[in-house]
Amino acid sequence: MAQSPLLSKxxxxxxRQQYSYFTERAYIKWVVQFVKYHNMQHPSELDEEDVLRFLIYLEENKEYSLPIQKQALCALLFLYDRILNKPLKTLSRPQVFES
Incomplete structure (x- = not known):
């Protein structure tokens, strides 16, 4: 199966950043889930609100724990910051998961 240029990049x-293999697998998995959640729309066409909607979905519909939600956020922050050069300013703050 051919891999998308986005995932390859x-x-x-x-x-290149020397992240662990397990982090690589997790980050790729989260990006794939994010794209599927948004009906295969390319992440460059999505914005911070779309990321937030995905994170809320993980919490409310999937009932993932806070550490899992944070991992998903880190993967998407990496994607937007380092791959798409479109940093997510509001979601980059540490208070995102504080209630």
Whole structure:
């Protein structure tokens, strides 16, 4: 199965940054889930509100724990910051998951 140029670029950057293999797998998985959630729309066409909507979906519909939600956020922050050069300013703050 052919890999998308986006995922290929992401893998290359993750490896260049010397992240662990497990982090690479997790980040790729979260990006794929994010794209599927948004009906296969390319992440460059989505914005911070779309990321937030995905995170809320993970919490409310999937009932993922806070550490899992944070991992998803880190993957998407990496994608937008390092791959798409479109940083998510509001979601980058540490208070995102504070109630």
């Amino acid at each position: 992401m893998r290359t950057e993750i490896r």
